[in-house]
Amino acid sequence: xxxxxxxxxxxxxxxxxxxxxxxxxxxxxxxxxxxxxxxxxxxxxxxxxxxxxxxxxxxxxxxxxxxxxxxxxxxxxxxxxxxxxxxxxxxxxxxxxxxxxxxxxxxxxxxxxxxxxxxxxxxxxxxxxxxxxxxxxxxxxxxxxxxxxxxxxxxxxxxxxxxxxxxxxxxxxxxxxxxxxxxxxxxxxxxxxxxxxxxxxxxxxxxxxxxxxxxxxxxxxxxxxxxxxxxxxxxxxxxxxxxxxxxxxxxxxxxxxxxxxxxxxxxxxxxxxxxxxxxxxxxxxxxxxxxxxxxxxxxxxxxxxxxxxxxxxxxxxxxxxxxxxxxxxxxxxxxxxxxxxxxxxxxxxxxxxxxxxxxxxxxxxxxxxxxxxxxxxxxxxxxxxxxxxxxxx
Numbered sequence: 001x002x003x004x005x006x007x008x009x010x011x012x013x014x015x016x017x018x019x020x021x022x023x024x025x026x027x028x029x030x031x032x033x034x035x036x037x038x039x040x041x042x043x044x045x046x047x048x049x050x051x052x053x054x055x056x057x058x059x060x061x062x063x064x065x066x067x068x069x070x071x072x073x074x075x076x077x078x079x080x081x082x083x084x085x086x087x088x089x090x091x092x093x094x095x096x097x098x099x100x101x102x103x104x105x106x107x108x109x110x111x112x113x114x115x116x117x118x119x120x121x122x123x124x125x126x127x128x129x130x131x132x133x134x135x136x137x138x139x140x141x142x143x144x145x146x147x148x149x150x151x152x153x154x155x156x157x158x159x160x161x162x163x164x165x166x167x168x169x170x171x172x173x174x175x176x177x178x179x180x181x182x183x184x185x186x187x188x189x190x191x192x193x194x195x196x197x198x199x200x201x202x203x204x205x206x207x208x209x210x211x212x213x214x215x216x217x218x219x220x221x222x223x224x225x226x227x228x229x230x231x232x233x234x235x236x237x238x239x240x241x242x243x244x245x246x247x248x249x250x251x252x253x254x255x256x257x258x259x260x261x262x263x264x265x266x267x268x269x270x271x272x273x274x275x276x277x278x279x280x281x282x283x284x285x286x287x288x289x290x291x292x293x294x295x296x297x298x299x300x301x302x303x304x305x306x307x308x309x310x311x312x313x314x315x316x317x318x319x320x321x322x323x324x325x326x327x328x329x330x331x332x333x334x335x336x337x338x339x340x341x342x343x344x345x346x347x348x349x350x351x352x353x354x355x356x357x358x359x360x361x362x363x364x365x366x367x368x369x370x371x372x373x374x375x376x377x378x379x380x381x382x383x384x385x386x387x388x389x390x391x392x393x
Contacts (some may be wrong), residue, residue, distance in 0.1 A: 004203070008205060014037070020165065020356025024359075046163070051236075054258075054260065055156065056250065056347060060113075060389050067354035068354075069123065070321045070354040075162070095153060096152040098150070103146050113145065123151060125386050178197075180197040193223040219324075227327065227349045228322045229321070229342050235283065237269050259296070281316075296344065318348065327343045327377070340359075
């Protein structure tokens with residue numbers, strides 16, 4: 001497909017976030033011309049296809065809870081809502097819940113406070129004490145735990161199908177996907193005027209969106225914007241235990257151990273928050289035995305005293321170094337037609353529908369019309385005013 005000289009909106013990044021921005025723009029205005037610039041149409045290194053696929057309401061910030069609720073409903077209805085023509089969009093949603101386990105009085109108090117906020121926004125949250133945990137999951141070692149928050153309506157999906165289905169739907173609505181890389185921007189009168197592509201073309205537009213995931217800081221830097229987003233390598237593992245246990249929800253703890261049932265085995269890992277930042281996709285095949293297995297064996301000794309890791313792969317979080325929350329909005333007071341939707345710190349897939357809708361609202365109407373995401377804007381970066389989750393990772 002030849003690249004046109006002018007579009008209404010150009011989006012840098014064709015992952016799940018860029019696709020959802022494009023989709024909602026076309027939903028709101030079918031006549032709008034939208035181009036998505038994606039350097040790797042195979043998505044070999046895209047964060048979405050290397051993700052675990054989880055979607056949960058267990059957050060403390062109201063915006064994140066509201067985004068999750070909206071997104072989960074979209075994921076649950078994905079097969080019909082995102083069908084292109086007569087072909088349903090299979091996504092393999094598994095509604096088996098999320099379980100956030102903690103130790104200590106202070107941590108339990110935070111879970112209780114968070115549950116109050118979550119319930120006020122319509123989330124079904126159950127607070128469990130140690131006995132309740134043991135009743136829910138008899139195989140779990142709970143002696144060192146004080147309780148948990150359980151959200152039975154949460155779950156996970158197949159992230160690759162999620163991405164491919166969204167891209168296909170956006171394309172069916174007329175979104176153009178351009179296989180190229182953003183190499184720079186031109187500006188006129190305090191606004192971004194054009195995108196310079198690595199292939200040599202310059203594409204003009206009225207609005208530009210940075211949805212480049214782990215590469216978002218590099219894209220913003222080309223526009224003169226400092227974005228505190230860094231690539232953080234993390235590993236995902238598929239493994240089996242030597243004994244069958246009850247079906248698991250997505251289990252998470254404060255040490256960033258996170259895993260769930262997957263077919264006849266399990267999928268998950270333990271994120272090293274101190275991992276050096278950078279575009280590193282190398283796999284440490286000893287990481288599972290050194291770090292993940294001891295945590296699994298401690299928490300579920302019956303199943304994981306003996307465990308076999310069948311596969312390990314790496315992916316990148318787009319880590320927001322300011323506060324771990326995403327940056328969603330435009331560059332107010334500077335290039336105001338330059339929008340950012342990045343820095344989700346591992347939550348990009350689950351929040352993509354809501355965040356994509358929010359950016360589409362901003363571009364179309366100049367304001368958030370449904371979920372008010374103003375506190376997630378770039379202004380907090382300029383003011384160095386972190387907006388963090390409380391007691392939740």
